[in-house]
Amino acid sequence: xxxxxxxxxxxxxxxxxxxxxxxxxxxxxxxxxxxxxxxxxxxxxxxxxxxxxxxxxxxxxxxxxxxxxxxxxxxxxxxxxxxxxxxxxxxxxxxxxxxxxxxxxxxxxxxxxxxxxxxxxxxxxxxxxxxxxxxxxxxxxxxxxxxxxxxxxxxxxxxxxxxxxxxxxxxxxxxxxxxxxxxxxxxxxxxxxxxxxxxxxxxxxxxxxxxxxxxxxxxxxxxxxxxxxxxxxxxxxxxxxxxxxxxxxxxxxxxxxxxxxxxxxxxxxxxxxxxxxxxxxxxxxxxxxxxxxxxxxxxxxxxxxxxxxxxxxxxxxxxxxxxxxxxxxxxxxxxxx
Amino acid sequence: xxxxxxxxxxxxxxxxxxxxxxxxxxxxxxxxxxxxxxxxxxxxxxxxxxxxxxxxxxxxxxxxxxxxxxxxxxxxxxxxxxxxxxxxxxxxxxxxxxxxxxxxxxxxxxxxxxxxxxxxxxxxxxxxxxxxxxxxxxxxxxxxxxxxxxxxxxxxxxxxxxxxxxxxxxxxxxxxxxxxxxxxxxxxxxxxxxxxxxxxxxxxxxxxxxxxxxxxxxxxxxxxxxxxxxxxxxxxxxxxxxxxxxxxxxxxxxxxxxxxxxxxxxxxxxxxxxxxxxxxxxxxxxxxxxxxxxxxxxxxxxxxxxxxxxxxxxxxxxxxxxxxxxxxxxxxxxxxxxxxxxxxxxxxxxxxxxxxxxxxxxxxxxxxxxxxxxxxxxxxxxxxxxxxxxxxxxxxxxxxxxxxxxxxxxxxxxxxxxxxxxxxxxxxxxxxxxxxxxxxxxxxxxxxxxxxxxxxxxxxxxxxxxxxxxxxxxxxxxxxxxxxxxxxxxxxxxxxxxxxxxxxxxxxxxxxxxxxxxxxxxxxxxxxxxxxxxxxxxxxxxxxxxxxxxxxxxxxxxxxxxxxxxxxxxxxxxxxxxxxxxxxxx
Numbered sequence: 001x002x003x004x005x006x007x008x009x010x011x012x013x014x015x016x017x018x019x020x021x022x023x024x025x026x027x028x029x030x031x032x033x034x035x036x037x038x039x040x041x042x043x044x045x046x047x048x049x050x051x052x053x054x055x056x057x058x059x060x061x062x063x064x065x066x067x068x069x070x071x072x073x074x075x076x077x078x079x080x081x082x083x084x085x086x087x088x089x090x091x092x093x094x095x096x097x098x099x100x101x102x103x104x105x106x107x108x109x110x111x112x113x114x115x116x117x118x119x120x121x122x123x124x125x126x127x128x129x130x131x132x133x134x135x136x137x138x139x140x141x142x143x144x145x146x147x148x149x150x151x152x153x154x155x156x157x158x159x160x161x162x163x164x165x166x167x168x169x170x171x172x173x174x175x176x177x178x179x180x181x182x183x184x185x186x187x188x189x190x191x192x193x194x195x196x197x198x199x200x201x202x203x204x205x206x207x208x209x210x211x212x213x214x215x216x217x218x219x220x221x222x223x224x225x226x227x228x229x230x231x232x233x234x235x236x237x238x239x240x241x242x243x244x245x246x247x248x249x250x251x252x253x254x255x256x257x258x259x260x261x262x263x264x265x266x267x268x269x270x271x272x273x274x275x276x277x278x279x280x281x282x283x284x285x286x287x288x289x290x291x292x293x294x295x296x297x298x299x300x301x302x303x304x305x306x307x308x309x310x311x312x313x314x315x316x317x318x319x320x321x322x323x324x325x326x327x328x329x330x331x332x333x334x335x336x337x
Numbered sequence: 338x339x340x341x342x343x344x345x346x347x348x349x350x351x352x353x354x355x356x357x358x359x360x361x362x363x364x365x366x367x368x369x370x371x372x373x374x375x376x377x378x379x380x381x382x383x384x385x386x387x388x389x390x391x392x393x394x395x396x397x398x399x400x401x402x403x404x405x406x407x408x409x410x411x412x413x414x415x416x417x418x419x420x421x422x423x424x425x426x427x428x429x430x431x432x433x434x435x436x437x438x439x440x441x442x443x444x445x446x447x448x449x450x451x452x453x454x455x456x457x458x459x460x461x462x463x464x465x466x467x468x469x470x471x472x473x474x475x476x477x478x479x480x481x482x483x484x485x486x487x488x489x490x491x492x493x494x495x496x497x498x499x500x501x502x503x504x505x506x507x508x509x510x511x512x513x514x515x516x517x518x519x520x521x522x523x524x525x526x527x528x529x530x531x532x533x534x535x536x537x538x539x540x541x542x543x544x545x546x547x548x549x550x551x552x553x554x555x556x557x558x559x560x561x562x563x564x565x566x567x568x569x570x571x572x573x574x575x576x577x578x579x580x581x582x583x584x585x586x587x588x589x590x591x592x593x594x595x596x597x598x599x600x601x602x603x604x605x606x607x608x609x610x611x612x613x614x615x616x617x618x619x620x621x622x623x624x625x626x627x628x629x630x631x632x633x634x635x636x637x638x639x640x641x642x643x644x645x646x647x648x649x650x651x652x653x654x655x656x657x658x659x660x661x662x663x664x665x666x667x668x669x670x671x672x673x674x675x676x677x678x679x680x681x682x683x684x685x686x687x688x689x690x691x692x693x694x695x696x697x698x699x700x701x702x703x704x705x706x707x708x709x710x711x712x713x714x715x716x717x718x719x720x721x722x723x724x725x726x727x728x729x730x731x732x733x734x735x736x737x738x739x740x741x742x743x744x745x746x747x748x749x750x751x752x753x754x755x756x757x758x759x760x761x762x763x764x765x766x767x768x769x770x771x772x773x774x775x776x777x778x779x780x781x782x783x784x785x786x787x788x789x790x791x792x793x794x795x796x797x798x799x800x801x802x803x804x805x806x807x808x809x810x811x812x813x814x815x816x817x818x819x820x821x822x823x824x825x826x827x828x829x830x831x832x833x834x835x836x837x838x839x840x841x842x843x844x845x846x847x848x849x850x851x852x853x854x855x856x857x858x859x860x861x862x863x864x865x866x867x868x869x870x871x872x873x874x875x876x877x878x879x880x881x882x883x884x885x886x887x888x889x890x891x892x893x894x895x896x897x898x899x900x901x902x903x904x905x906x907x908x909x910x911x912x913x914x915x916x917x918x919x920x921x922x923x
Contacts, residue, residue, distance in 0.1 A: 035785030039792065041407055042832075054823065055487040055524075056832045059407070062482035066542065096407055097545035098400045106398065106564060177599055182390075182566040182592035183382055183608075191382075280595040282398075282564040290397070295785045 004323065011319045015312060022308045027077050030292075030300040037093035037295040038063045067093055080301070089302040094294035100302040103287060108306070110179060111283035114275065115268040118204050122211020123261050129212065130219025131250060134227065145220060151213030160206045160278040167202055174202040177280025203279040207272070211264075215257065222253035255326055259318050266314025270307045383568070386922040389586035389894060392600045393613030393886065394909060395593055399562045403548040404526045405476065405483050411567055411591050413526070413551065415910035418569060418589065418917075420526035420553035423451060423470065424518070425912025426808055428641055428884055429903060431697015433518055433808055436912055437465065437527060437554065443854070447512065449505040450498075451521070458576040459529050461552050465576070467497035472530035474520075476537060482544050488520045512852035518808035523911040527554070556584050556914075567591045584917035586894070605630075607892035611916075613885050613909060615758065617681045629891040633907040634900050637682040641907060642693050643884030644805030645814070646759060647876040648750065648766060649791075650798050652836050653827065656743045657797065661727050662775075663874040667712040668719035669773045670766055670877065679761035680880045687878040689713075691803075691818055691870050692811045692863065700856065701811060703864040710871040719773045737774045746776020748797035751790065754781040759800045762879050766798075791835050794827040803833070805884050807911075812851055815866050818876055819843045838875040885910055894920045 089100035273285030291299035395411035477485035594600035672686035689711030804813035887907035905915035
């Protein structure tokens with residue numbers, strides 16, 4: 001087995017170990033939230049004061065049994081693992097009898113459609129701007145740097161609310177929320193697609209803006225750092241062309257940014273939480289938020305599972321990719337240096 | 338170099354645009370998937386003047402249209418647009434109105450006879466008969482997780498005399514006509530036996546069945562549903578069209594808002610016509626902004642009272658176990674201020690009684706007794722009780738201490754986080770109590786936590802409401818507040834009487850009043866129960882809340898019923914669907 005293969009196997013074992021630990025936490029943590037999901041259901045039914053006490057008592061007891069909450073914890077865990085191995089995420093408690101799969105698969109496309117383009121655009125534009133600002137300096141840097149710093153430093157929810165206020169209330173050129181207008185029947189028609197886009201651009205803009213800012217600040221710092229590096233001076237001394245040097249710098253400065261990109265994509269499922277809440281946009285974030293507030297264990301578990309798999313896989317890929325992108329790491333891992 | 342960078346940059350921008358362009362249309366496809374059963378799917382827009390937008394009755398995405406599930410997507414369960422109950426509860430009169438059933442008579446003390454309307458038919462053309470009704474109620478015999486299972490505590494037998502006539506034998510041990518009437522309204526929409534019989538015998542409990550294409554007997558059918566809305570389309574062959582006519586809107590759409598604020602904004606802008614949301618200071622919409630908005634009453638309290646959020650006091654804690662301390666607390670609370678701020682004027686100041694003084698229960702309200710034994714906002718009297726009646730002295734921190742050394746506090750009063758009217762109310766209670774020298778602060782746990790603590794009796798004080806106005810009220814509220822029978826000890830899960838109040842006379846009085854059919858006798862018995870309540874003060878009424886907020890915006894539809902034009906009760910739930918029949922497009 002070559003040293004690189006050993007590196008790969010090593011990473012894979014870590015991946016599996018992390019997955020198992022995360023799975024246990026995934027199961028355990030929601031159950032540590034005080035309060036009990038059946039209480040939520042019963043509270044909702046009794047909120048209007050319509051259902052009588054004895055009826056609630058019967059409901060309470062049958063739900064505790066139905067959800068298996070009267071079983072010892074280890075048994076619940078085994079049932080959870082058993083269901084999971086069959087690809088079954090279970091039935092939501094708070095939204096019983098809705099299947100967790102259905103809830104997640106309904107919400108997931110919205111989150112991905114919002115977050116993935118925002119992350120990619122933000123990453124590409126941000127890095128380009130950062131590299132330009134770092135390399136060119138001058139007026140471009142004086143504009144790009146403070147703007148990016150400002151955008152990436154204000155808390156995201158503030159930025160989102162300000163954008164919402166400006167565009168949806170003050171200028172009134174964007175809807176105040178939702179994935180599409182509720183006066184439209186969902187269909188693959190031009191007016192409906194236009195309506196979806198009309199609801200899409202503002203949360204997208206907010207999400208992308210914050211990404212551009214963060215990436216630009218990081219990339220600019222890296223570029224400046226690299227500009228000062230010995231190899232650049234050496235290359236300059238040798239009379240290597242500017243373009244060539246820029247390419248060197250870009251490649252070196254890129255490394256941490258690639259990690260950032262992979263992690264953002266891995267975590268994109270949970271990354272949209274604030275956007276979704278502020279812009280009332282359908283998606284995983286709002287689903288998770290609601291599930292936590294109602295102690296809906298199966299839904300929390302289902303979503304954290306998706307998030308967990310995303311983050312772990314992204315990490316794994318980054319680890320492997322590093323071996324290819326950065327010869328230094330590969331060299332170190334295989335003991336060449 | 339510059340040129341190259343620019344090239345890269347522009348390429349990236351084009352790529353970015355292309356990416357967003359590609360990704361965005363992916364979204365509607367998922368929305369489209371969610372919207373499955375569009376029988377006559379109208380692509381694009383529904384005509385505004387044929388569509389009624391309603392709000393405040395559905396908060397999450399579609400779960401199921403199964404009317405016996407624990408959480409049912411609008412309109413099923415409460416709003417009888419697809420499935421109908423035998424009767425509708427009229428929140429304005431407190432009576433039950435005919436819906437599927439034409440009439441209701443008591444043959445003798447324990448026998449009830451119900452006649453169905455002629456021609457009741459399911460939307461698939463099958464006749465709706467007494468057999469369907471019996472099937473629906475008998476589901477409660479075998480499925481203890483259904484609401485109606487408790488029906489059989491009060492009823493021994495339900496039989497069909499013929500296709501139109503039902504006979505119900507009441508349980509003589511637990512004679513309670515009001516409670517049975519309650520079950521004939523909101524909790525039990527009748528479901529078609531020919532569709533549900535098979536589902537009732539399967540492995541999955543019937544409450545877990547996910548119904549996507551409901552076949553009911555009502556005037557609407559599902560058009561589509563998604564994460565953004567539920568849309569209904571009128572069923573023009575409605576069995577009751579000769580009797581009731583047809584409702585005016587061709588379509589009824591319930592947008593799914595994520596918060597009160599978005600819903601209220603849509604209502605204000607006329608994008609929602611009929612709303613059941615708490616909208617603070619609604620009078621400003623017509624007084625200051627001149628919008629065509631209205632509520633049931635033009636003046637405060639604007640809405641009909643329906644239940645009583647109360648301060649439940651843990652009567653087993655040292656200090657709070659003293660009825661005079663509770664009385665002093667009751668005198669210290671500024672009820673008018675709670676009504677004005679917490680309830681945004683949608684409540685009269687709360688009266689010290691378990692009976693709602695107006696509406697259907699008004700006839701039972703004993704105003705003289707309440708004036709004589711009750712309390713009102715009077716901080717001087719509170720201080721007098723503390724100092725003279727109790728002999729309490731103020732400590733250096735301004736908090737009273739009883740002669741036996743018990744300090745009045747620190748006590749916490751709980752309210753569910755996010756239930757803003759309740760949170761404001763208890764905030765005021767704490768302030769008022771601090772002002773006279775009782776140490777009360779607030780705590781706002783998430784709803785499931787607060788519920789669990791309420792059930793276990795793990796609180797000093799908590800705000801909650803008892804059973805609201807219904808055909809069974811105020812009996813159910815007195816039972817909830819005073820009856821210890823069936824309530825487990827502190828620490829275990831209780832579903833009513835959370836502070837475990839006990840009084841030897843209560844059970845007999847409750848049984849007597851439940852069995853009584855004479856208004857004068859009822860009034861006397863309720864007065865006696867209310868007297869026990871006033872002398873012991875296990876809870877303190879803080880305000881009144883409507884069963885349902887009723888707010889209409891007449892930008893598109895007009896003719897909504899109101900107190901001056903009471904052509905329909907102010908409700909969408911509890912079987913009150915007449916309101917949809919009386920409006921017309923502008």
